[in-house]
Amino acid sequence: MQKTEGEESKAENEEVKQVTLMTSDGVKMKVEISIVYEMEIVRSFIEVNDADHSVPFPLPNVSSHTLDLIIELVKNEYDDEFMKTFSHDELKEVLVAANYLNMKTLLDFIATAIANLLEKKSVEFIRNFFNIVNDFTPEEEAEIRKTNEWVFQDLDED
Amino acid sequence: MSEEDRISQLPDDILCKILSLLTTKEAIATSFLSTRWKFVWTMVPSIDIQCTKKIVKKQSSLSTRWRFLLKMVSFLNILCSKPTMEYHEKIDEFLDRRRAEKITRFSLLCTCNCCFVNNVQEWVYAVVARKVEKLDINLRIYNGKVLSFSNLFTCTTIDTLSIQGPFDISIPSSAHLPNVKSITLRVNTCLPYSNVRTLISGSPALEFFYLFNMKQKMYNYYFQELKIVRNSRGMRLHRNNSMAYNLFIHSDDRDSDFILDLEEINQWPKVLDSKIHLTIYLTVEEESFAEILVAIRNVKYLSLRCFKQDMLPSIHVFPPKFWNLVELQLFIKRDDPFSMEFPSVCPSLQVLEYNFMDGYFGAGERYRYHIRDGVRKRDLSIVPVCPTISKLGNFLNGWES
Structure with missing residues (x-):
């Protein structure tokens, strides 16, 4: 579907409209406007400024690698199989970027993927997965453990 | 990284x-x-309680035989992890720890017998009182009691309701769910149709309704299935009765009121401007087949599939007058007397189509006639082969989105 629409407009306008984005590692990437429109943060800027698309839009929180992954995901209409090839780090990066770019569909999609990964996992696993530092004092930890003892049954050790 | x-x-x-x-x-x-x-x-905003047993963590270290035994034991509910409910003696106390304003979804899945027997009603009461929007109760095993939810059927916030499990459920006559769009009931009791009617007429926004009840008598299972889909394109109703018959009614009027008359089969004549697909199976009784035909006798379009002759050639029902019938499609055996009798009771008939089923699922010859002033003219534009038909039909496909 998307492809044919793209081709049609290509035939009409000679070229697909593109917006240049500048990633955190200084790479300038030309991205089709249909994909850019899913990024609320860029979209609202373009719409307000009726912009000169040749000036790169800076994305200081998104690396070129992550942006590549996001573009592929959107192009593949959020293909599960494609996403399964992501490493844990890539998943997390995409989640953070999706939040920053304010991409609603991508956020839902990636949140589901991460939730599936965390299902039935121990607190230690999740800490490692997200690189979360345990900042509880031993007393605090003991207290929470006391109130919520039951939730630890059935969770995997690893 | x-x-x-x-x-x-x-x-x-x-x-x-x-x-x-x-x-x-x-x-x-x-x-x-x-x-x-x-x-x-x-x-x-959502609450999701799943009480499923996890028998032994490292199953791989056990022999096949032990794993099999454990499966059996768990099936008998001897093993059960300490249930969630046991910890929370006071549901309100637990719910009050939450800071979310509403409960967008409450789902409770329990595969063990021991967890929720005394608490499920209390849970439902508490979440309904906190303005739940989606409620999904699925209890696999329950020891045969009647579940009654005192405040559920007058809940104004609920939009999706699903209750499934082998238990009885009581529906009060005051049922009123102004915002409910989807109701699924898969329970063990045979709900009286007066209850079903109360529920449907008390749910003006309803778009999807599914009811499945099953009852076991000796070694036989009887079930009734009723499915209603209402949307901007109209309304479809599917009724399946223990595989004796399968009835699809399609009406362009989404508020068509005949669904409220399901209780009394002889009140169906309100089914008028609808399209009906009726499949009769070999297990149908002569009497109920005759009743159904009387009930739908005012329709304009009828597609009838008869699987009945395969077993009991003695069952024969002479159809009543179908005064309004304009189009009739028959899927029958070539020697079925219906092929002659049915058109003769339809004085307004304009289109008649025969599909002779040589095999069990169709695939015989197909004839279509246009009738004007009592003269049949064969339509040669159609494919002269009876389409392969499935027993259950895919009539509702694409309608439930």
Whole structure:
């Protein structure tokens, strides 16, 4: 579907409209406007400024690698199989970027993927997965453990 | 790559979104991660309680024989992990720890017998009182009691209701669910149609209704299935009665009121401007077949599939007058007397189509006639082969989105 629409407009306008984005590692990437429109943060800027698309839009929180992954995901209409090839780090990066770019569909999609990964996992696993530092004092930890003892049954050790 | 903890810097609603996709138990477990996460779970708008047994963690170390035994034991509910409910003696106390304003979804899945016997009604009461929007109760095993939910059937916030499990359920006559769009009931009792009618007429926004009841008598199972889909294109109703007959009614009028008359089969004549697909199976009784034909005798369009002759050639019903019938499609055996009798009781008939089923699922010859002033003219534009038909039909396909 998307492809044919793209081709049609290509035939009409000679070229697909593109917006240049500048990633955190200084790479300038030309991205089709249909994909850019899913990024609320860029979209609202373009719409307000009726912009000169040749000036790169800076994305200081998104690396070129992550942006590549996001573009592929959107192009593949959020293909599960494609996403399964992501490493844990890539998943997390995409989640953070999706939040920053304010991409609603991508956020839902990636949140589901991460939730599936965390299902039935121990607190230690999740800490490692997200690189979360345990900042509880031993007393605090003991207290929470006391109130919520039951939730630890059935969770995997690893 | 990311040594730094960027996840914890995400706003609450993103973290809540992830947690809302986990069970409530798993969500609460995240309160241990760090101080940032201590209260995130309390803002998750949904509640998801799953009480499933996990028999032995490292099953791989057991022999096949032991694994089989454990399966059997768990089937008999001897083993059960300490249930969630046992811990929370006071449901309100637990719910009051939450900070989320509403409960977007409450789902309760229990595969063990011991967990919710005394608490499920209490849970439902508490979440309905807190304005639940989606309610999904699925109890696999329950020891044969009647579940009654005192405030559920007058809940004004609920939009999706699903109750499934082998138990009885009582529906009060005061049922009124002004915002409910979808109701699924898969229960063990044979609900009286007066209850079904109360429920449907008390749910003006209803778009999807599914009812399945099953009852066991000796070694036989009897079931009734009723499915109603209402949307801007109209209304479709599917009624399946223990495989004796399968009835699809399609009406362009989404508010068509005949669904309210299902209780009395002889009140169906209101089914008028509808299209009907009726499949009769070999298990149908002569009497109920005759009743159905009387009930639908005012329709304009009828497609009838008869599987009945395969077994009991003695069953023969002479059809009543179908005064309004304009189009008739028959799927029958070539020697079925219906092929002659049925058109003769339809004085307004304009289109008649025969599909002779040589095999069990069709695939014979197909004839279509246009009738004007009593003269039949064969339509040669159609494919002269009876389409292969499935016993259950796919009549509702594409309608439920």
